Ligand SMILES: Nc1ncnc2c1ncn2[C@@H]1O[C@H](COP(=O)(O)OP(=O)(O)OP(=O)(O)O)[C@@H](O)[C@H]1O
């Protein structure tokens with residue numbers, strides 16, 4: 234069985250972060266492991282508290298995983314401070330980790346800031362250069378490419394700029410467009426669109442975490458970058474189309490969409 238490690242924050246409401254990552258990995262057929270960067274007190278309406286682990290403890294978590302069950306891919310999500318980012322970069326370099334998917338999480342769907350300004354600089358210097366693929370949404374791509382994105386051409390330009398700056402593939406996610414759900418992959422000097430039908434579902438809490446974990450799972454299983462993205466996009470579309478509606482704000486997705494067919498009575 235292929236193994237995937239998520240290095241991310243915990244979401245107490247289970248829709249994003251570590252919880253979304255593990256659900257996604259299980260449903261994509263890989264063994265899921267986690268190194269928690271922070272606890273968040275969070276629900277579908279917002280984040281009320283963040284408690285970070287120390288860089289030393291995060292290092293211990295990563296050591297524990299790599300010295301025993303070596304992951305075939307690593308997904309990195311919420312990392313809110315420079316010390317934690319440096320620890321991750323140092324450890325992943327030391328262990329020569331492969332298939333590193335970085336979701337540069339900056340703001341939660343509910344609007345809460347999940348990273349400090351100085352940490353964005355450290356992210357750029359330390360972590361992005363070791364990534365295999367980055368998955369910014371449009372506001373994150375604007376920060377990383379230092380430009381405004383208003384058109385499809387802007388998405389291509391920004392993805393190319395980021396890809397050339399950090400030497401990795403870039404998937405610029407279009408979930409923040411209101412008309413479509415088309416994502417742009419810039420990879421090996423070429424751009425390719427992954428078009429998705431926009432699903433009329435306001436419950437999008439954790440879409441970014443889910444997509445990046447699905448990409449990591451598919452890279453771990455040996456699919457190439459384009460096929461890993463295609464499969465991940467199909468997974469997120471199915472999870473959104475299952476139309477789960479929980480909580481008072483932007484709710485989570487249904488990762489058990491397959492199982493709900495199999496266990497119809499118990500899934501109501
Ligand atoms: N309403 C929708 N219908 C179909 N696909 C969607 C929809 N909203 C988002 N997506 C898809 O979900 C994936 C994640 O994109 P999005 O831009 O929402 O990421 P994000 O902003 O990082 O997520 P998060 O809100 O978790 O931080 C992309 O593949 C995007 O196209």
Ligand SMILES: Cc1ncc(CO)c(N)n1
Pocket residue numbers: 241242243244249250251273275310311338340341342438439440441442
């Ligand atoms: C812990 C955590 N990671 C990432 C996100 C981004 O959706 C979130 N809301 N919470």
